[in-house]
Amino acid sequence: MTDATSGSGGASSLFTVDALTRKRNAAETRFRAYGIIAITVSLLFLVILLGTIIRNGMPAFQQSFITLPVHLDAAKLDKNGNRNPDDLKKVTTFGYGPLIDRALEVHVAELGIETPFTKAKELNPLLSASAAAIVRDQVLASPDLIGKTVEFRILASSRVDGYLKGRVTRDSVARDKSINAEHLDLADALRKEGVLTKGFNWDFITGADASESRPEQAGIGVSMLGSFFMMLVVLIFSLPIGVAASIYLEEFAAKNRFNDLIEVNISNLAAVPSIVFGILGLAVFIQFAHLPQSAPLVGGLVLTLMTLPTIIISTRASLKSVPPSIRDAALGVGASKMQSVFHHVLPLAMPGILTGTIIGLAQALGETAPLLLIGMVGYIASNYPNGIAEGFLNPNSAMPAQIYEWAKRADPAYYERAWGGIIILLLFLMTMNIIAIILRRKFERRW
Amino acid sequence: MKDMLIEERTAMEDVKISAKDVNVWYGDTHAIKDVSVEIKDKTVTAFIGPSGCGKSTFLRCINRMNDTIDICRVEGLITLDGQDIYDPKVDPVQLRAKVGMVFQKPNPFPKSIYDNVAYGPRIHGLARNKAELDEIVENSLRRAALWNEAKDRLQSPGTGLSGGQQQRLCIARAIATEPEVLLMDEPCSALDPIATAQVEELIDELRTSYSVIIVTHSMQQAARVSQRTAFFHLGSLVEYGETDRIFTNPVDPRTEAYITGRIG
Structure with missing residues (x-):
């Protein structure tokens, strides 16, 4: 498939398309068609998904x-x-x-x-x-x-x-x-x-879960707080640890076998099933460190472990994409390695880091499986946490865990609430993404 | 740009940088072979030679920029004012403040013009207050012949300047830290002829205060701006001497072949 179109002889005209060109054009047209079909199918499923969620979930409001x-x-x-x-x-x-x-x-x-x-x-x-x-x-x-x-x-x-x-x-x-x-x-x-x-139904948005026999009273508000506190824990721990680890690995660590091994293992960790992190959290945070069960603090720590590889991978990618000439420029005027990283490389990598963090947080927000193992799924909290400390330490659930809980309850009224909960979860996610986009815009710089 | 008077004067000046039997390896590749050279103060020295001959590598040895490359190994002695720059007691960061560098591609920081120039003085604590910093920035931009174009837009991003202006900004940034030596790695290769002429004029002026070393692919440029020229070939320093002599009466047949366009 090289450009051998003119190889057929001297008498070829520009106005007649030869066989090879026709074949290539046909292949290109086919490929475009595949692309359009793929996009149409995915759009169709998206519309079906959103339509179903809204149709089934709106009555909950x-x-x-x-x-x-x-x-x-x-x-x-x-x-x-x-x-x-x-x-x-x-x-x-x-x-x-x-x-x-x-x-x-x-x-x-x-x-x-x-x-x-x-x-x-x-x-x-x-x-x-x-x-x-x-x-x-x-x-x-x-x-x-x-x-x-x-x-x-x-x-x-x-x-x-x-x-x-x-x-x-x-x-x-x-x-x-x-x-x-x-x-x-x-x-x-x-x-x-x-x-x-x-x-x-404001109580659906602000209220607490209710017992099996009172679906009309159940709300997602308290578990939303649970999710909120968990996300705070995830953000507070995973962003600094993830960014520091990436900077070290990308900018300071020597290129040797040991560091290569670490790199491979971080990539592997990103693909470990989340329930494995759940059982790790159960063993380390609850059974070993004796942190309270069902607490958003523990949930947040488990999700931090799960989010770290995502953040490290995307942060390293965005650090890598900063042109080396910027590092040279900083070193050339006598900046130390650390000054060159913190004054120049990191600000340029910031939008990418934020994107990775938000993807990680969004993943963590939707995670249910690890929460099963640390006792955050079930009929847990019927009251608001009283103050910030209780918010972190009192037993609570999280939005996806609450939805899962409702979906498995017998009363069909809970089925409706599960769909409604998904709408709220998606809105929560969208809010997070919008904040991320605004932050990204703020940090974005051209060079 | 050269006259006998200046040449006579520079011949009498002290040696600023001296290299003795310098060898550089990139992993297993022997990039620089036994290079010994003495570079004089307040002189423009040009390094010429075909691509891959090691002239940029040697340049980067002088401010230890090669330290940032893991697989790079430097042997031999390089002294600045008689002090070994590869001595374990030497902090490369401090060295780079004395030996400034301008790179092939203009690489201003994605910050304002002011911050670009002020960055070096700030991290080295050269200014005690804002007024002093303003003065340093103005002086540096004036010496880099950029002040008139940039004085009204100091707060606009440095990346918004034209290519030639960006390179002059990089030169201003390099001289703002008051270096003693200025290394320039093909500073004009990304510039058009007008911008090149401006930068060359600037280099000629900088010679009054600094020892300037310029790596260039253009022999005309070397002839125009430098007083001394070193010709590198396949990692070795083939010939080093006064620019006039190198271009009119080369001793080594390889030098002659290169400057007449037969190798390279």
Whole structure:
């Protein structure tokens, strides 16, 4: 395939294409077609992926609420009548439950909706199991409410929520023990009266995980904090260690067999399955160093180990791409090796280093497997960490682990939340990338 | 550019750099073979020779830039003002502040023109305050004949200058640290004839304060700017003497063959 087009003889015209050229052109056209097909296929899959995620995940951002005036009976909630917070705390959610059921029954009667239900307790499947806790928390926060009738916005149960979103149908309810068709009739009526409404679900973004029976209450907020603290740990440890290691290996280390071995092993480490790092973390950080289990600190350290090879490889590549003439220039005016690296080479390599770091962080952000082994997957945190130290040390989960956890729970309402969690994870990732692009722009210099 | 007066004067000046039996190996390749040469102060010395003859390698031995190449080994004695520069007590960083270097390709730092020139004085602590630094920068740019073009854009990037201006900026950067010797490795090979003429004029001026060594592929350039010329061939120093004599009356047949264009 050399340029032998004119070899056929003297009589060839520029206007007739000879066989060899035709063949070459055909090959080129074919190759272009393959490229276009490849890109089209990948775009198609991307569209399908995003479409599915958005279609399945968006309902998680909507939640059904029942707005209900609840009479907070002083006789039941504050028997001593002194509004003493310690006494008030003695009344558990079991004390509040009947009040709320009763309030719903009264409200339904006031609105003139006919129901076959005779007991207040039978209305309970409409309400989230978290309703009592919601009311109790508010009462404990402001004891003055006791004795008054206060309007609460209470979560509807996941079945009712699913019915409003089309996830639960009358067919599926027939096989469902926790709710029946009469409840759905009542839900329809309440919706008509504006008591049952759908609203934006902030609690999904800011809230904590909930138990298996309360999917309507579960949120990704706390595990997002877990991920955030882990990413801080990863950034704090992997960036300086990775960059220092790369600078040493690239600029200072002698070229010998030992350093070649290190280089090969770093490349190999980048390809080690992440679960191996998980078991290493379990052995070193938890069993040997006795750091707390399930803590974002430990998770961050494990992910640091996993991210380091990525950062080292990309940092070395970007250090290598700095033209040697810059090093010569610095050495030529009498800069020491270290001055030439820190004053000239490193600033030029900075955009590349940042890119590598962000790729590493993004990888770490999406990692679930190593977290399995250090106990960060499961129903872990139901409360916000109190302060920064707790954020690092209290048991917590991470976003991908939370999504994994939801996806394996039985209730289909959790399936919807898993998709919603993926949307938030992707948004989190996009935010990180945007920050990286802005930083990159800031550091980028022409030469 | 040369006149007898200056030649007579330089002949009387002291030897600035002296090399004795210098051998350089790159791994197994014997790049420099038994080179002995004495380079005078306040003189422009040109190293000429075909590509790969070792002239750049020898130049880089004089400020120990070869130290940065792992496989490079230097033997023999090179002295600057009588002091062995390869003595273990010598810090190459300190040496390079005394022996400045200008490279083949203009390589300004991707910083402002001001910072390019100020970098050397800053790291060597040559200026006590901003005013002194400003003065050093201005002087260096003036001596590199760049001040008039650059004075209004000191804060704009050095990489935004034209090729010739960039090379003069590199020269300004090299002389800002007040070196005693200036090494130039084919400083004009990337420049057009006008920029070359400017740089050559500059080299001639620099001779008043420095010992300048210039590696060049252009024999016309060597003839124009240098007072003494060394001809290298296959790693050996073939002939060294006054430029006029080398070009008009070479002793060695190889020198003659090279300057008449038969080898190279």
